Amino acid sequence: MQYKILVSYIVLFCMLPFGVKADDGYRLWLKYEKVNNTALLNTYRQTFQSYKVGTKSPIINAATSELTRGLKGLLGSDIKETSAGTEGTLLIGTPQNAPFIKSLKLDKQLKTLGNEGFLIQTVTVKGKKCTVIAANKDAGLLYGVFHLLKLVQTHQSVANLSVVSAPKLDVRLLNHWDNLDGTIERGYAGKSIWKWDELPQTVDSRYTDYARANASIGINGTVLNNVNSNPKILTEEYLSKVKALADVFRPYGLKVYLSVSFSAPITIGGLKTADPLDAGVKDWWKKKADEIYKQIPDFGGFLVKANSEGQPGPQDYKRTHADGANMLAEAVKPHNGIIMWRAFVYNSNPTVDRTLQAYDSFKPFDGKFNDNVIVQIKNGPIDFQPREPFSPLFGAMPNTSLMMEFQVTQEYLGFSKHLVFLSTLFEEVLQSDTYAKGKGSTVSNVLQGNYTTGRLTGMAGVSNIGNSRNWCGYTFGQANWYALGRMAWNPDQSSEAIAGDWLKMTFSNEKEFVDPVKKMLMESRENTVDYMTPLGLNHIMAYNTHNGPGPWVDTAAQPNWKSTYYHNASAEGIGFDRSSTGSNAVAQYFPPVRDTYNNIEACPENLLLWFHNVKWTYKTKSGRSLWDELCQHYYAGVEGVRAMQKTWEGAKSHVDAETYADVMEMLKLHEEEAVIWRNSCVLYFQTFSKMPIPAGLEAPDKPLSYYKTLELKYP
The missing domain is CATH 3.20.20.80 (Glycosidases)
Incomplete structure (x- = not known):
């Protein structure tokens, strides 16, 4: 048994991309893996050799603990507290708890930062370069430390820092x-x-x-x-x-x-x-x-x-x-x-x-x-x-x-x-x-x-x-x-x-990884809207569980929990009329917005069926009928999920084997459920439109009756 376990570990290790360790996700975005760019690493080590901090407090202790933890992981070496102001020193404090911060006369910069804002600056003290994290209150220092660590994690230059940041919401x-x-x-x-x-x-x-x-x-x-x-x-x-x-x-x-x-x-x-x-x-x-x-x-x-x-x-x-x-x-x-x-x-x-x-x-x-x-x-x-x-x-x-x-x-x-x-x-x-x-x-x-x-x-x-x-x-x-x-x-x-x-x-700072996966992230929500609720449809999910499609839901504890209440599909068309001739929900918006939403021609098509009941034959901006446009969105959503799988395949060498496999498994499940959403909605709404699925789009492999009885599993 021990031999089999050992072999399993060896196999797993061999599957990992070179230098990439398996990760269980517990550390979130605070992994603090050692910087793998030698030039940057040397620069960071020279810039952050030690730190000097003002009067201690529970928050400052948390900040310095995070600082030493983070930099030890990122730089592969310890950073020590010092009482001297030397080159390569991080100066951390408020004008109230640190005389060396007060002496820098940062009052004007700090004035607008409130109790949680911070500044990070490269300064010269007695002819030697130092990095300052200053704030009005200890909480700002904590946020400043995390921001500095983010700069190192994302391989940013720290040569001449001038960061001023304060929360815009309380x-x-x-x-x-x-x-x-x-x-x-x-x-x-x-x-x-x-x-x-x-x-x-x-x-x-x-x-x-x-x-x-x-x-x-x-x-x-x-x-x-x-x-x-x-x-x-x-x-x-x-x-x-x-x-x-x-x-x-x-x-x-x-x-x-x-x-x-x-x-x-x-x-x-x-x-x-x-x-x-x-x-x-x-x-x-x-x-x-x-x-x-x-x-x-x-x-x-x-x-x-x-x-x-x-x-x-x-x-x-x-x-x-x-x-x-x-x-x-x-x-x-x-x-x-x-x-x-x-x-x-x-x-x-x-x-x-x-x-x-x-x-x-x-x-x-x-x-x-x-x-x-x-x-x-x-x-x-x-x-x-x-x-x-x-x-x-x-x-x-x-x-x-x-x-x-x-x-x-x-x-x-x-x-x-x-x-x-x-x-x-x-x-x-x-x-x-x-x-x-x-x-x-x-x-x-x-x-x-x-x-x-x-x-x-x-x-x-x-x-x-x-x-x-x-x-x-x-x-x-x-x-x-x-x-x-x-x-x-x-x-x-x-x-x-x-x-x-x-x-x-x-995951990784490598451009070959970040650029395509970032694009995947940026497109992911629109994919979801397309295969679930395109063109302003909404609230057509399975009753109670909200897990999977349920455009046919017509029985619920109260009327406005029914899908049919929201989509109003009929032989004529589909959508909820919230224009001035319907519920007049548009009137709750200020005039320019109201007028845009109220006009079927001006209304953004991604909200068209939210504000208007539209005929199936209505000509959309693409030149297609509403029915054809709706179908195109449902199918584009599924293709978007399939494209995400291809993107993730290209990321394989940048992540550990376990994470790669876990995400790919989820993307395959994602595709299965996106297809279920697409087929369920297209087949159901087709019972009203009586129009064919546009040529070139794959036909659903099951009848509507199958999808009506299907229950998606919880994760």
Whole structure:
């Protein structure tokens, strides 16, 4: 048996590309592999020989620990702390905790960087070159260290550095939809990483690595539990567990937040009501907040899902969303806490277009929310679909703090089975122009507070993390976690730059690898839209599981959960009429956007069926009929997945054999499911169009009846 194991290891080793070690993905983008470019390596070694740091603190200790860990791996040699300012020294500190930083007189540069920004500069001290990482607060130094390590990881020049960076958004979060029993709602990478049964006595070392990873991309907060909250999270038993996590996260600038149930005063408090205007309810929440902050002084605050999909809320008592949010805001305000109140609300009324309901529910209360409330809005008006127009609430509430909610877990995008780089989705939404204050009023600018009087800004991403060894269930799923952090730090960052950095840090700096695989990433989301929901189709997935196609779904717990509600396919045509002659959802947008969406000829074709019911024979911009154009997109999506396989084949010599094989296996599964999506939708919609599949496209190999009974497996 031992001989067989030895032979297996030898075979595996021989399969690896020369110099490439097998990797299990646990280290994410923080692998810190030794620089393989000799000239660069020598330059880095000369530049970073030692470091000098100001007064120590838990955050500075975390920063210097990461620095020494990272540079030891990247340079293959230790970097030591020194008390002298010599050539090749890294100077790290704030003007307050390091006299040698104060002496550099960087006050003007630091003035605009706030509490989390940093600068990295090459300076000359007493005739000798040094590299400075300076900030106003320790958190900025931590982010600066991670940025410096990224420069080395991505083989950037460090000869004459002049980097100035500060987050454009204040609150940058992961939202975990993790349940107290260890399951994760819409999680596809195993069970929760929070081991509630072991906490607080046993604290897993993985929690530190989680905090490190988030700090490396600028994420400064984490919501530990599902928005469909179990009230037990607020009990003394669980708060001691939350405290244990907060203690681990604190040195990495990561605050803890909790999702709370609005009815907690009843379910765990013994009250008879949760009416937000009731004095007893107010007092209960105030005391609960005091209890939490006594254990966790830097606790971030609460995230609330209320009066949505059966969750309790203020409307149960004929109160408003503002009433509910403000009551909780008053409870946490003495502790500098915030309330994130989700705008994801809709009812089951089939006569009211679901896309209208969040806007109609929140627009009337603009300016009514307390200044420590931030309204958290999903990127589109429905629910994390492969493509949606931006939510009209962005720009429509100038007197309210607003934050973005993206989904990183791929609930509607093939779970952790499909390779979909979501950064391009994020960028598309963020760069959409709301015209709230004329041209240039992008969603990004709205989020940054440029067109609101609200004092808070933020972005959250619904996490794709589980206890899978590689965190996300799929190596390429890590890119979406990484992209979320980068976009939250700077919503105007390009997806192409993010993709390039992630590939270099995760796999290889070789141009022959990076260029084609980056192109693959950049095209991946459009491929997915094509084989799932082209031309503005949406919400046609399998019922409940959301795993695979289900355009035929016509039975559901409520009308606006049915696929047929959204696509409205008939013998005449397909699509949801949201123009001025339909539900008039276009009216929720500012005039230039409204007018574009309202006009079938001007409407972007990638949203055509979102806003219009279109005849099958309608002539599209390509000159093809709508039916032929729809088919071409479905087939192009599958071909795109097949092209990704060819790209990955070309990357074989740049990655280890195990990673190569794992990704290729997933890409083959991806192709199988893309074909299922394509065939299911084309065959189903053909029953209405009665038109042939265009010549030259491969005919589906099974009848529609087969696909209707098919159930796709979970990852």
